[in-house]
Each structure stands twice: as C-alpha cells, then as structure tokens.
Amino acid sequence: MKIELDAPNLGAIEKAYIEKVIDSNFVSTFGPFVPQFENEMAGYLGAKRAVSTQSGTAALHVALYELGIREGDEVIVPALTFVATVNPIVYVNAKPVFADVDMKTWNISPAEIERCISPKTKAIIPVHLYGNPCKMGEIMEIAAKYGLFVIEDATESLGAKYKGRYTGNAGDLGCLSFNGNKTITTGGGGMVVGNNEKRMEHIKFLVNQARDESKGYYHPEIGFNYRMTNLEAAMGLGQMERLGEFLAKKKIYNDIYREELGKLDFIKFQESYDDSESSFWFTCITIHKKADLAAVMDSLKNKGVPVRRVFMPITNFPPYMMTDNSSLKNSYDIYEKGLCLPCSTLNSADDIYYACKAIKEILS
Numbered sequence: 141m142k143i144e145l146d147a148p149n150l151g152a153i154e155k156a157y158i159e160k161v162i163d164s165n166f167v168s169t170f171g172p173f174v175p176q177f178e179n180e181m182a183g184y185l186g187a188k189r190a191v192s193t194q195s196g197t198a199a200l201h202v203a204l205y206e207l208g209i210r211e212g213d214e215v216i217v218p219a220l221t222f223v224a225t226v227n228p229i230v231y232v233n234a235k236p237v238f239a240d241v242d243m244k245t246w247n248i249s250p251a252e253i254e255r256c257i258s259p260k261t262k263a264i265i266p267v268h269l270y271g272n273p274c275k276m277g278e279i280m281e282i283a284a285k286y287g288l289f290v291i292e293d294a295t296e297s298l299g300a301k302y303k304g305r306y307t308g309n310a311g312d313l314g315c316l317s318f319n320g321n322k323t324i325t326t327g328g329g330g331m332v333v334g335n336n337e338k339r340m341e342h343i344k345f346l347v348n349q350a351r352d353e354s355k356g357y358y359h360p361e362i363g364f365n366y367r368m369t370n371l372e373a374a375m376g377l378g379q380m381e382r383l384g385e386f387l388a389k390k391k392i393y394n395d396i397y398r399e400e401l402g403k404l405d406f407i408k409f410q411e412s413y414d415d416s417e418s419s420f421w422f423t424c425i426t427i428h429k430k431a432d433l434a435a436v437m438d439s440l441k442n443k444g445v446p447v448r449r450v451f452m453p454i455t456n457f458p459p460y461m462m463t464d465n466s467s468l469k470n471s472y473d474i475y476e477k478g479l480c481l482p483c484s485t486l487n488s489a490d491d492i493y494y495a496c497k498a499i500k501e502i503l504s
C-alpha cells in the first residue's frame with residue numbers, strides 16, 4: 141500500500157491530448173489547445189474570459205500589474221498562506237499588509253480586513269485556503285465601501301463555491317494554479333479569470349510580451365513572457381475532463397477523515413462557512429494535545445502515511461518579518477497545531493481509512 145500526499149493523477153485522456161500536440165509539432169505557445177483550455181475554464185466557472193499563464197504566481201503578478209498596483213500602494217493579504225500569494229505584491233513594488241485568519245475557516249476575516257485598511261490600501265487578496273472559500277459576499281462589500289480591488293487567490297480552490305458562485309469568479313480578478321500538486325495540473329501553469337472584457341484582453345496582451353500583432357513585432361508597452369504552451373494546455377484539457385471525478389474523491393476523503401477522526405476530542409477540522417462548499421484540495425486538522433509535530437510526522441512516515449504541516453505564517457520569513465506578530469495569533473496557532481492529510485486522488489478510500497488508523501494509533 142503506497143499512500144500519496146498530493147501526487148498528480150494522469151492517465152490515458154491526458155496522454156491522448158499530448159500525443160496530438162506532438163504529432164502536430166505545435167509544442168510551444170502557438171496552437172489550438174491554449175484558447176480551448178481557456179474557454180473551457182471560463183465556461184466552467186461561468187466567467188466571461190480566462191487567460192492562461194505560466195504559473196499561478198505569474199497570474200497573481202499580472203493581475204496586480206493590470207489593476208495598476210504600484211509603489212506606495214498597500215495590499216491586504218492573510219498571514220497564513222503560501223508565499224506565492226505575497227511575493228507578486230513586491231514584484232510590483234507595493235507593500236503587503238498582513239491580516240489574521242479566523243480559527244474556524246483559517247481564512248482572512250472581513251473584520252481583520254477592515255482593521256488593516258489605510259489610506260494607501262488599493263487591493264485585497266483573499267486566499268481560499270486548502271480549497272475552503274472565503275466570505276466573499278462581505279469581502280466584496282468592504283471592497284466597494286473603500287474603493288478597493290479584490291484579486292482572489294483561488295489557486296487552491298478550483299471547484300469550490302461560495303453562495304453558489306465558483307471561487308475565482310467572485311472578485312475583480314481571480315487567479316488559478318495548475319502546479320503539479322493542485323487539483324488539476326498542467327505540470328506548471330495558471331490562469332487569470334475575469335468578467336471585464338477590456339481588462340482581460342489587456343492581460344492577454346501583457347502576457348504575450350505586450351505584442352501588438354497587427355504591427356508584427358511591435359511592443360507599445362512593457363509586457364511579460366507568461367504564456368502557457370500548447371503542450372501544457374493539452375494536459376489541462378485532459379485534466380478538465382476529470383475534474384468532477386477528482387472533486388468527488390476529495391469530498392469522499394474529507395467524509396472519511398471526519399467520520400474516523402472526528403470523534404477524537406483533541407482533533408479539530410478546518411471548517412467551512414454555512415453557505416460555502418469547499419473543494420477540499422487538502423483536508424486539514426489541528427491537534428489539541430501536547431504533541432511534537434515533527435515526531436508525529438516521522439511516526440506517520442514510518443507507517444507509510446505522508447503528511448505536511450500547515451503553511452508557516454509569511455511573517456516568519458526574513459523578507460516579511462514583523463517586530464510584533466501579536467495581531468496574527470490565529471495564524472500562528474493554526475500553524476503550530478496544524479497538519480494537512482493525504483489528498484492525492486491516486487489514493488483509494490481504503491488508503492484513507494488506513495491513514496486514519498495510523499493517525500489514531502500514533503496520537504492516542
């Protein structure tokens with residue numbers, strides 16, 4: 141029995157698409173699968189347009205750039221996230237302002253956003269952590285009240301919904317990732333999603349070196365080479381056909397984890413808001429008893445159960461350190477107690493039952 145933490149799940153469908161690409165010789169950024177993948181994704185999310193990029197990080201960078209976030213501006217982000225939410229803010233010379241998350245959902249809370257707003261605030265990046273939707277309704281109301289942009293970091297939450305609306309299509313712009321460990325993968329890749337045609341057309345232009353193709357190789361602005369390749373898009377199209385299957389599996393894993401571990405009074409789960417549906421990229425828990433997480437992880441590894449810790453708060457890293465972290469207590473508390481459990485869709489239900497048994501044995 142080999143349990144996978146977050147390994148990708150690729151098969152015959154993806155292989156057939158990739159073979160078509162190789163047969164056509166269009167392996168680079170030119171070819172039919174790029175627009176096809178973009179249209180497929182926009183249709184799935186109910187958005188007007190999606191523009192593919194080289195990574196989720198590139199998607200976040202070009203989204204901030206497109207919205208005119210520049211030097212002197214502040215962008216509110218949760219302290220508990222992956223570092224790629226935050227670095228793009230510095231790429232545009234703006235300043236990240238770190239908000240705490242709430243203990244129930246592990247997501248940035250509307251009250252925390254209001255606490256962090258200053259006259260320099262230009263945007264908010266809510267992160268739907270581990271697939272769990274943020275309170276988008278209230279976040280959009282705050283944004284409207286203060287005149288701020290909302291860029292959703294939906295890189296972990298493809299398929300999740302808040303009040304019936306897909307994450308990634310609930311803000312001004314949404315960013316997706318197709319990194320190898322995400323719900324669907326292109327090896328590496330991302331997308332920006334939006335409903336403002338003019339803005340999306342300009343993003344498409346920016347990621348293609350700001351090239352005005354009507355004038356040949358003519359570049360009226362500074363752009364980026366952030367294009368996805370036809371080869372990557374082909375894999376993405378294959379993965380899109382299996383998205384429903386992947387989401388259903390992750391939901392089943394979450395049900396099993398809750399059923400098996402929910403009775404232990406020292407284990408708590410990351411919970412969702414009432415009107416939201418998580419995509420359960422990962423099922424995550426916090427352990428509320430004296431336990432050395434490194435030792436727990438080692439023991440689990442010896443039993444063939446790979447787990448990973450919850451993200452370290454960004455304010456622990458040298459470029460982002462703060463002298464006083466007292467406003468970020470929940471982020472630190474979740475980091476100190478949190479574990480992410482195996483979520484790869486290569487696992488069977490039996491694998492997940494086995495993982496639960498191992499967790500119970502080691503922690504009881």
Ligand SMILES: *Cc1c(COP(=O)(O)O)cnc(C)c1O
Pocket residue numbers: 195196197198221222224225267293295296316317318319328329330
């Ligand atoms: C994966 C991820 C990203 C970046 O995506 P890449 O495709 O790896 O560049 C950004 N933010 C969060 C929260 C992520 O988990």
